[in-house]
Amino acid sequence: MLVGTPAVSGVTYAPAVRPGARPRVAEAADVVPESDRASEQAALLAAATAVADRLRGRAARAGGAAAEVLAANAAMATDRGWLGVAQKLIAAGTPARAAAVAATDQFAEMFTKLGGLMAERVTDLRDVCDRVVAELAGAPEPGIPVPQQPAILLAEDLAPADAAGLDPSVIIGLATSLGGPTSHTAIIARQLGIPCVVAVTGLDAIAAGTPVLLDGSSGRIVSDPDPDLAARAVEQFRARTARDAAWAGPGATADGHRVEVLVNVQDGPSAQAARRTPAEGVGLFRTELCFLDRDTEPTVAEQERIYHEVLDAYTGAKVVIRTLDAGSDKPLRFADHPDEANPALGIRGIRIAARDAGILDRQLDAIARAAVGRAPAPWVMAPMISTAAEAESFAEKARERGLIPGAMIEVPAAALTAEAILRHVDFLSVGTNDLAQYTMAADRMSPALAALTDPWQPAVLALVARTAAAGRRLGKPVGVCGEAAADPALACVLVGLGVGSLSMAAGAVAAVGARLAETTREQCRRAADAALTAADPAAARRAAREVLGSTPGD
Ligand code: PEP
Ligand code: MG
DSSP: OEEOEEEEOOEEEEEEEOOBOOOOOOSSOOOOOGGGHHHHHHHHHHHHHHHHHHHHHHHHHSOHHHHHHHHHHHHHHTOHHHHHHHHHHHHTTOOHHHHHHHHHHHHHHHHHHHOHHHHHTHHHHHHHHHHHHHHHHTOOOSBSOOOSSOEEEEESOOOHHHHHTOOTTTEEEEEESSOOTTSHHHHHHHHHTOOEEESOTTGGGSOTTOEEEEETTTTEEEESOOHHHHHHHHHHHHHHHHHHHHOOOOOBOTTOOBOEEEEEESSHHHHHHHTTSOOOEEEEEEGGGGSTTOSSOOOHHHHHHHHHHHHHHTTTSEEEEEOOOOBTTBOOGGGOOOOOSOGGGSSOTTHHHHHOHHHHHHHHHHHHHHTTTOSSOOEEEETTOOSHHHHHHHHHHHHHTTOEEEEEEOSHHHHHTHHHHHTTSSEEEEOHHHHHHHHHTOOTTOGGGTTTTOTTOHHHHHHHHHHHHHHHHHTOOEEEOSGGGGSHHHHHHHHHHTOOEEEEOGGGHHHHHHHHHTSOHHHHHHHHHHHHTSSSHHHHHHHHHHHHOOOTTO
């Protein structure tokens, strides 16, 4: 059994397939006799057209981001500029395959010099060229095979076009030896609903054709498992998914202990879409995500309109709006971030207000205006609070405007002093993504450190427990809004640690709600104790599973 980082949940069992090799083109190619050059040009055009047609066909079957990537690559294959350069080279005697590569090199150099988004297209450009060259050589299409029967794809990592072109009816599972849970491969797999495990060590040892059982929730991959056991695991997961889909809320444990199940949103449309889930409100509205492409600060009126859309989607319900968490992995151009050696440890989140209070003041004004006449008043929380003084100053500004103030607990110092912070605000929300990053001193964006930033780390759970205890002592709510809340087994552990609300991606709501509904509060407590005293994340998962009962997908 191999273990990687879980990226997209689901249990599947099928033979392994591997991407086709990239074609090679001899550097010193022969000169094409003049009489053959016209047919060589025609062959290139035919190959490019065939590749473009195939990519366009896949674009039509795909949706969303995947369709866009594929359509753009199809256009690249028959781009007149690229074909023109290649045809000229053939006219001068270069064979078609070498001409395609040389033309691609020219464009790649140009795109690289242009930098930015253009430079990012170089991988796609080379990928398209490889496909054309393989077509010319009559070789199998490089990149992703299109198997006749459902299969599990094992690869080092996927080119964007390959990931976008996956057909979930035949590629029913994906495992990569590189990548992280936030890599483009994982994001596209999530969009396509393909169970996926990334950063798997030892994946090369599984040969194409070997039957594989892949569990995208636990990150486990078993090669050549007992077929009956594998079929049972898949069936159990199907039954589990059906039970989840039947959960209608509101959130509570099996013995009726209330736990708010909330959703994370990023703008009006995502809040509207989240209404289709049984989530009872919004636990985290990441406002900075609305403004990532802005050069200038949005006006109060503009902000008011956007916040209004989210509040409108959840009329009468709890909505927690997080003030701008700009900086580090989410820089906002208008926030005027200084050049820092360590942006994750720099001026980000609430720290921006210490340099320039205006951005926060104007945002709170906009939220207050959007909330006029609304009951209940929106809850607002500040990201990256490290001290009680920061919480105090934020709370004052929020209360002046009739808003309910809270603090995010994302920094170990804040978890350790949660009680002092909570004296100033009305609630706390634990951001386990950053809390794990800062507790473990491990960049949350680094695939190599994914095991350290695992929210099952007992040290992270201990800080959540301490934060929840502060809430109990002061009689104020404490929730979790990081990715940890989206893991059904971990959600039970968090409830056992004393957390009263869980906010998560819309896609996780049913699974978490259903799981809680079948688990008693006492089981949650025992699972929490077991996880807290475990030596590492894997042991914590195992220990919790023993208490909660094993479900495929844990
Ligand atoms: C977190 O850090 O857990 C969190 C919810 O905030 P973000 O992921 O937006 O940093
Ligand atoms: Mg955070």
